[in-house]
Amino acid sequence: MLSYIARRILYMVIMVILVSFVSFLIIELPPGDYLTVKLQQLQARGDLSAQQRINEYRARYKLDQPVLTRYWNWITHFITGDFGESFEFERPVSEIIGQRAAMSVVLALSSITIVWCLAIPIGVYSATHQYSLGDQVVTTISFLGLGMPGFLLALLVLFFAMMVLKVEVGGLFSREFTDAPWSWAKVVDLLKHLWIPAVISSVTGTAGLVRIMRGNLLETLGQPFVEAARARGLKQGKVTWKHAVRVAINPLIVILTSEALPSIVAGDALVATVLNLPTVGPLFVRALISQDMFLAGTVLVFIVLMTMIGTLIGDLTLAALDPRIRLE
Amino acid sequence: MAEPLVEIKDLHVEFEVRDGIIKGVDGFTLTINRGETLGVIGESGCGKSITAKAVMQMVPKPGKITDGEIIYYRRDKYNPQKPTRIVNITKLDPDGDEIRSIRGGEFAMIFQEPMSSLTPVYTTGTHIGEALSLHRLLPKTVGEHMAEQMMQYRPVTKQEAREISIEMLQKVGIPKPHERVDAYPHQLSGGQRQRVMIAIALSCQPFMLIADEPTTALDVSIEAQILDLMRELQESMEMSIMFITHNLGVVAEMAKEIVVMYMGKQVEKSDTVRVFYEPKHPYTRALLQSIPKVGKRSSERLASIKGMVPDPFHLPKGCVFHPRCPSFMPGKCDVLTPNWIEAEPDHWVRCLLYEGV
Numbered sequence: 001m002l003s004y005i006a007r008r009i010l011y012m013v014i015m016v017i018l019v020s021f022v023s024f025l026i027i028e029l030p031p032g033d034y035l036t037v038k039l040q041q042l043q044a045r046g047d048l049s050a051q052q053r054i055n056e057y058r059a060r061y062k063l064d065q066p067v068l069t070r071y072w073n074w075i076t077h078f079i080t081g082d083f084g085e086s087f088e089f090e091r092p093v094s095e096i097i098g099q100r101a102a103m104s105v106v107l108a109l110s111s112i113t114i115v116w117c118l119a120i121p122i123g124v125y126s127a128t129h130q131y132s133l134g135d136q137v138v139t140t141i142s143f144l145g146l147g148m149p150g151f152l153l154a155l156l157v158l159f160f161a162m163m164v165l166k167v168e169v170g171g172l173f174s175r176e177f178t179d180a181p182w183s184w185a186k187v188v189d190l191l192k193h194l195w196i197p198a199v200i201s202s203v204t205g206t207a208g209l210v211r212i213m214r215g216n217l218l219e220t221l222g223q224p225f226v227e228a229a230r231a232r233g234l235k236q237g238k239v240t241w242k243h244a245v246r247v248a249i250n251p252l253i254v255i256l257t258s259e260a261l262p263s264i265v266a267g268d269a270l271v272a273t274v275l276n277l278p279t280v281g282p283l284f285v286r287a288l289i290s291q292d293m294f295l296a297g298t299v300l301v302f303i304v305l306m307t308m309i310g311t312l313i314g315d316l317t318l319a320a321l322d323p324r325i326r327l328e
Numbered sequence: 329m330a331e332p333l334v335e336i337k338d339l340h341v342e343f344e345v346r347d348g349i350i351k352g353v354d355g356f357t358l359t360i361n362r363g364e365t366l367g368v369i370g371e372s373g374c375g376k377s378i379t380a381k382a383v384m385q386m387v388p389k390p391g392k393i394t395d396g397e398i399i400y401y402r403r404d405k406y407n408p409q410k411p412t413r414i415v416n417i418t419k420l421d422p423d424g425d426e427i428r429s430i431r432g433g434e435f436a437m438i439f440q441e442p443m444s445s446l447t448p449v450y451t452t453g454t455h456i457g458e459a460l461s462l463h464r465l466l467p468k469t470v471g472e473h474m475a476e477q478m479m480q481y482r483p484v485t486k487q488e489a490r491e492i493s494i495e496m497l498q499k500v501g502i503p504k505p506h507e508r509v510d511a512y513p514h515q516l517s518g519g520q521r522q523r524v525m526i527a528i529a530l531s532c533q534p535f536m537l538i539a540d541e542p543t544t545a546l547d548v549s550i551e552a553q554i555l556d557l558m559r560e561l562q563e564s565m566e567m568s569i570m571f572i573t574h575n576l577g578v579v580a581e582m583a584k585e586i587v588v589m590y591m592g593k594q595v596e597k598s599d600t601v602r603v604f605y606e607p608k609h610p611y612t613r614a615l616l617q618s619i620p621k622v623g624k625r626s627s628e629r630l631a632s633i634k635g636m637v638p639d640p641f642h643l644p645k646g647c648v649f650h651p652r653c654p655s656f657m658p659g660k661c662d663v664l665t666p667n668w669i670e671a672e673p674d675h676w677v678r679c680l681l682y683e684g685v
Contacts, residue, residue, distance in 0.1 A: 223444055224439055224440075224441040224444045224445045225444055225445050225446055225447045225448070227386070227388075227439070228437075228439055228445040228446070228525070229447065229458075230386055230431070231384055231386065231431055231432060231436070231437040231439075232431065232432040232436075232458060232459045232462065232528065233428045233429065233430075233431040233432030233433055233459070233462045233463060234428070234432075234458070234462065235423060235428065236423045243447045246447070246449055247447065247448060247449055321449065322448070322449055323448070323449060323512040323514070324448055324512070324514050
């Protein structure tokens with residue numbers, strides 16, 4: 001078991017190096033770099049010393065060196081925890097991400113909690129009451145949820161909130177709290193804002209998960225061991241939860257860990273952009289557009305890292321839960 | 329004298345599907361005696377399994393018991409001489425306390441699919457322990473000064489459940505029961521899984537074992553072992569067995585009495601020897617003729633029953649077997665419905681040939 005984990009971690013390291021290299025190259029692909037755009041902006045403003053300043057920057061960020069050298073510099077520093085400096089913000093990447101990471105985690109965790117607390121019971125209900133009125137309603141709603149993209153829902157909610165409720169829903173804090181130190185009032189204010197993005201990103205997730213749970217459970221309920229458990233004199237509820245759900249839920253564990261961890265780093269960037277949330281998602285999109293190399297690269301590496309850690313945790317949990325795939 | 333344990337009277341089970349109503353069981357009558365083995369044979373889809381499930385009050389959806397009674401002469405589990413109550417199983421709430429204490433505790437069932445009848449994530453010990461914690465009580469020591477013998481019972485503890493599980497595994501012939509009690513289903517072979525199913529079923533000392541084609545999915549050599557095991561255990565536990573199968577050889581070996589089923593009805597019933605040597609109903613005869621025999625010339629075609637099982641939505645008039653019957657009497661069999669009659673002492677049949685019409 002330990003050697004298996006060690007092997008998986010080794011693969012992860014190799015994978016991260018490969019992914020970081022490829023993503024570095026891809027960010028590099030468009031002609032020019034961050035400073036070309038910056039130069040144009042400065043010249044347009046009539047800044048005479050523009051060229052000179054850009055050259056200083058170029059030297060400072062070592063943009064005059066070949067790609068491979070720059071990659072090598074970045075990745076070797078990365079390991080020591082120095083993720084480089086953002087061009088756009090002129091601050092260390094770790095500082096910028098750190099500022100937003102907390103909010104990303106809070107948002108992701110709350111939406112994951114909502115998704116799982118809703119999806120599992122609803123999916124179980126829908127499967128155990130197949131073709132009942134309740135199941136039809138759940139099925140209809142979950143198809144709507146699956147079909148509607150999160151950002152569209154976000155726009156609708158924004159519109160509804162502004163036009164009908166006359167409240168401001170963008171962001172995570174009201175204006176007066178944005179830069180205020182933490183206090184009880186600020187937490188309350190956060191909760192007032194948090195539920196909207198949490199609900200929006202939950203809808204799509206819940207809908208998909210309900211469908212998976214329902215499908216898996218229906219298949220499991222038809223298995224002979226469910227009938228055998230019932231023939232042993234167990235209560236129907238116990239047959240469903242202890243035998244059927246316990247077996248049907250296994251594939252969902254993998255989904256939980258392998259999707260939840262990366263979404264903590266950069267959840268739904270589109271929804272976050274629409275709702276103007278101070279999370280990592282929109283930051284990442286912006287960094288990619290402006291070729292803010294180190295910022296984009298760092299976020300990307302973290303997404304990959306989280307995906308791989310998530311998959312590993314998922315595999316280990318599954319092995320613990322299901323003896324059939326336990327490793328020798 | 330044989331004492332009845334369960335009497336099925338004129339049982340009807342119907343399935344309402346999109347195209348209409350299918351009569352899965354259509355007026356089935358049967359008595360299962362205490363301590364005896366009754367074989368139920370018939371083609372696939374004739375209603376054998378549905379009947380068995382009806383006795384457990386767990387007819388699968390969308391099936392419904394529409395008519396008839398299943399009378400269970402209940403006795404005290406811990407004092408089997410003492411009758412307690414006469415229960416009509418068809419009237420019980422399918423998830424109620426009473427039927428759940430009968431299921432598993434007094435009627436145990438083993439299924440056709442040993443490969444998937446155990447929950448894959450639980451060990452054999454967990455399975456047996458689950459049944460034990462539901463149904464098995466152990467005697468509690470009560471003060472000895474009492475004049476009258478009074479027994480009190482308490483539920484089994486975890487440790488005791490484990491010990492009983494090991495003992496049961498040993499009884500059903502699982503090697504190394506101390507280790508196998510912690511084995512998961514996928515670590516066992518098909519035959520071992522069916523042994524575990526039997527161990528679960530018998531761990532609570534039921535009055536009746538319903539075996540629904542228990543050896544169909546197993547190799548022939550394993551089949552013989554399982555049948556021997558069931559017979560041995562039956563003798564030591566004084567238990568009735570309702571043995572459902574389409575395998576005539578198996579039923580001949582197991583049952584004292586045989587009921588032949590066709591399209592949801594019983595068509596013939598007698599003791600095993602007479603059903604095999606003096607079959608009365610043309611369907612039973614045809615079934616017996618379709619058994620391949622060793623030593624017959626291989627060029628000879630195997631006898632088969634002509635025609636097909638009728639479409640359940642358009643059942644033939646009169647006797648449902650008449651379109652396939654070699655003794656078909658035009659003008660009678662396709663008009664009159666045969667009755668269940670005693671053609672000879674203890675030899676019942678449902679056929680117009682014996683009604684003198």
